[in-house]
Amino acid sequence: MMTPQKQGYVFIAITMCIWGGFTLTARLSANWGIGAWDITALRFLLAFCILMPILIYKKDTAFLWKKEPFILAMIGGVCYCITAYSAFHYVPAAHAAIFLNGCIPLCTAVAAYLLFRQPFDRHTWLSLSIMLLALTAMSGLMYQETGVAFSLGDGLFLLSAVLWGTFTVLLRQWKLSAWHSMAGVAIWAAIIFVPIYILFLPKTLAHVQPVQLIAQVVFHGVFVVIVATLTYVEAIKRLGAFKTGSIVTLAPFIAAIIAVPLLNEPLSVAILCGLLGMGIGALQPWRWIRQDSLKAQLAQQKKQS
Numbered sequence: 001m002m003t004p005q006k007q008g009y010v011f012i013a014i015t016m017c018i019w020g021g022f023t024l025t026a027r028l029s030a031n032w033g034i035g036a037w038d039i040t041a042l043r044f045l046l047a048f049c050i051l052m053p054i055l056i057y058k059k060d061t062a063f064l065w066k067k068e069p070f071i072l073a074m075i076g077g078v079c080y081c082i083t084a085y086s087a088f089h090y091v092p093a094a095h096a097a098i099f100l101n102g103c104i105p106l107c108t109a110v111a112a113y114l115l116f117r118q119p120f121d122r123h124t125w126l127s128l129s130i131m132l133l134a135l136t137a138m139s140g141l142m143y144q145e146t147g148v149a150f151s152l153g154d155g156l157f158l159l160s161a162v163l164w165g166t167f168t169v170l171l172r173q174w175k176l177s178a179w180h181s182m183a184g185v186a187i188w189a190a191i192i193f194v195p196i197y198i199l200f201l202p203k204t205l206a207h208v209q210p211v212q213l214i215a216q217v218v219f220h221g222v223f224v225v226i227v228a229t230l231t232y233v234e235a236i237k238r239l240g241a242f243k244t245g246s247i248v249t250l251a252p253f254i255a256a257i258i259a260v261p262l263l264n265e266p267l268s269v270a271i272l273c274g275l276l277g278m279g280i281g282a283l284q285p286w287r288w289i290r291q292d293s294l295k296a297q298l299a300q301q302k303k304q305s
């Protein structure tokens with residue numbers, strides 16, 4: 001029988017594989033010519049087809065008529081997916097780790113302050129300083145290398161981080177369960193966006209291989225939308241939010257490194273600088289060191305007593 005702690009690490013490992021896979025597969029979908037509109041619509045359509053019958057069977061649809069699931073679906077579902085998937089058409093996967101995943105903790109803290117006046121703690125200020133320094137150094141190096149310091153794709157990733165940070169703060173404030181938040185986002189996103197996609201938006205699926213399309217839709221519609229949400233919440237229950245968030249944050253950075261040989265993407269000095277700085281700022285390793293020292297002090301006190 002596995003202990004709760006070991007179960008937590010299993011859930012973290014599953015979440016990391018899916019989050020890292022999101023970065024790689026989203027970049028692959030761009031390389032394969034699958035548009036942001038296509039993958040967003042098909043992702044939520046599949047999730048809708050899976051989740052809606054379950055909710056009807058359980059007679060658990062009343063929560064859908066509240067405003068909270070709808071707002072979360074528009075921010076963390078439709079808008080986030082369109083901006084994030086679009087960005088992969090302009091920049092390599094490493095930029096996602098820097099401007100999207102690296103900036104999410106910062107954007108979450110800023111959103112919490114702007115929406116609910118939650119003050120920054122000293123850890124957030126230190127992370128902010130490290131991230132700004134890393135982005136400044138990276139932009140300067142990129143300008144020297146390419147003549148461009150900040151691209152459209154980087155801006156879209158940054159906007160995605162703002163949307164996800166806002167989504168996270170609202171989700172925390174409204175205290176929806178993992179099941180209701182996941183199902184509400186998927187179902188309302190499908191109800192609103194899929195008809196718009198079918199009637200008005202361009203489709204780029206004519207030249208996509210069926211195997212590629214099925215793989216993308218199943219991964220993003222089932223594993224990213226459903227499985228990763230549930231495993232992430234279960235890991236938090238067993239290990240706590242800080243430890244879970246810190247470990248899982250590593251996944252996109254590892255994926256960015258894997259993308260270099262796997263997708264034949266460049267890894268310049270500027271990108272390395274950005275990955276290192278944003279990784280340190282997001283992970284906040286000094287908090288791990290402090291936690292270890294506190295545990296050592298408590299153990300020493302127990303021995304003395």
